[in-house]
Amino acid sequence: MSHSQTGAVGAHNAKVMNRFDLTKRVVDKLKREEAVIGGIGNANFDLWACGQRPQNFYMLGSMGLTIPIALGVAIAQPKRHVIALEGDGSLLMQLGCLATVAMLRPANLTIVLWDNGLYQITGSQTTASATTADLVAIARGAGIADAAWAADEDDFDRLVAAALKDGGPSLIAARIDGKPAVATTDRDPVQIRERFMHGLGVKG
Amino acid sequence: MIRETALNLVDSSMTDNQTRAAPQKEGAWHETVLATLKSNNVKLITYVPDKVLTPLIKALHADDFFTTFATTREEEALGIVAGAWMGGMRGAVLVQTSGFATLPNALASLAVPCQIPALLFVSERGTLGEFNLGQAMVCKTMRPVLDALGLENHTITRQDELAFILDRSIKQAVATQAPVAFILSPLLTGGKVFAQ
Numbered sequence: 001m002s003h004s005q006t007g008a009v010g011a012h013n014a015k016v017m018n019r020f021d022l023t024k025r026v027v028d029k030l031k032r033e034e035a036v037i038g039g040i041g042n043a044n045f046d047l048w049a050c051g052q053r054p055q056n057f058y059m060l061g062s063m064g065l066t067i068p069i070a071l072g073v074a075i076a077q078p079k080r081h082v083i084a085l086e087g088d089g090s091l092l093m094q095l096g097c098l099a100t101v102a103m104l105r106p107a108n109l110t111i112v113l114w115d116n117g118l119y120q121i122t123g124s125q126t127t128a129s130a131t132t133a134d135l136v137a138i139a140r141g142a143g144i145a146d147a148a149w150a151a152d153e154d155d156f157d158r159l160v161a162a163a164l165k166d167g168g169p170s171l172i173a174a175r176i177d178g179k180p181a182v183a184t185t186d187r188d189p190v191q192i193r194e195r196f197m198h199g200l201g202v203k204g
Numbered sequence: 205m206i207r208e209t210a211l212n213l214v215d216s217s218m219t220d221n222q223t224r225a226a227p228q229k230e231g232a233w234h235e236t237v238l239a240t241l242k243s244n245n246v247k248l249i250t251y252v253p254d255k256v257l258t259p260l261i262k263a264l265h266a267d268d269f270f271t272t273f274a275t276t277r278e279e280e281a282l283g284i285v286a287g288a289w290m291g292g293m294r295g296a297v298l299v300q301t302s303g304f305a306t307l308p309n310a311l312a313s314l315a316v317p318c319q320i321p322a323l324l325f326v327s328e329r330g331t332l333g334e335f336n337l338g339q340a341m342v343c344k345t346m347r348p349v350l351d352a353l354g355l356e357n358h359t360i361t362r363q364d365e366l367a368f369i370l371d372r373s374i375k376q377a378v379a380t381q382a383p384v385a386f387i388l389s390p391l392l393t394g395g396k397v398f399a400q
Binding site: 035037057059060061062063064065067068069070071072073074075076077080094096097099100103104189190192193196197200201202 | 248280281286309318
């Protein structure tokens with residue numbers, strides 16, 4: 001059995017889409033100052049490329065902690081919807097966080113998973129999700145019942161719009177290509193954190 | 205009792221009662237930790253379980269002021285507290301010594317560079333009667349790592365100093381936007397001893 005390099009074995013019937021295009025589709029739907037946590041590498045680079053909203057946090061390190069950081073924001077601000085943009089390799093590093101999210105059931109948390117079956121930024125080595133690991137099945141197994149693959153762009157739009165209605169937690173997985181991000185985030189962690197806290201109304 | 209004598213000495217030498225913002229009643233160490241967290245509005249507690257910390261964890265779960273839950277790994281616990289801080293809620297992470305050894309990357313690439321005042325409570329294993337070689341080895345790496353990161357840390361050995369150290373250090377962490385680690389010595393907690 002062979003698998004393409006734009007992996008995501010769990011979604012073998014799903015369309016291979018593009019992360020920047022889908023990131024834009026997420027951002028375009030945000031009308032209530034939702035918080036977005038961009039995971040390490042391409043996930044936050046493409047978020048940056050979609051415009052630097054004050055409610056965006058760009059992760060420059062701490063691989064695997066996108067979802068925990070988003071969960072923390074969701075706990076602190078239950079009235080604000082929080083979106084985690086995470087890659088397959090990063091999620092595989094910290095699978096346990098799915099169980100924690102399921103246990104706490106934050107209604108205001110959405111996880112968007114980019115799965116290209118690649119550790120793209122380190123040289124495009126394949127991840128386990130390219131061949132054997134179905135990350136949506138893993139999320140469901142962890143207790144996140146509302147977890148689904150997006151069949152195509154229209155399906156992705158529909159799933160994101162539904163998730164933003166605070167009925168979460170939900171996980172939306174997209175099979176994506178191996179194209180690099182279209183921009184690179186300015187690497188200034190203090191400024192990123194400071195802007196984010198202003199964007200969340202924590203600092204005036 | 206030695207503890208009472210020490211407390212009296214400290215009290216008689218204090219010239220400014222204002223410096224004692226946190227509760228100072230004589231009691232179990234975990235009662236002081238809980239009260240000091242509460243008086244500093246630290247509401248979120250994430251932890252990876254530890255036998256010595258069990259009375260503190262139980263008390264935190266029983267108190268509605270706190271949102272308390274276990275995570276699957278220590279970095280996850282730190283990530284959640286970091287996110288909560290950015291969202292306006294103060295938090296603390298409870299781990300044991302071996303668990304601290306999983307944290308350096310998350311500290312060095314998130315809490316320290318982003319200047320997030322995460323509070324770390326480490327139940328100290330690996331010294332003063334340790335029976336597990338693995339714990340003893342990992343204990344030797346803890347303070348060098350904290351020092352290399354330039355991370356404020358205090359080893360707390362005495363009940364009479366506990367509230368002062370915690371209260372002042374939490375305020376300093378918030379004011380200077382820097383994480384801080386509290387190493388709870390077996391001298392304070394009793395530690396864990398080998399079941400004979």
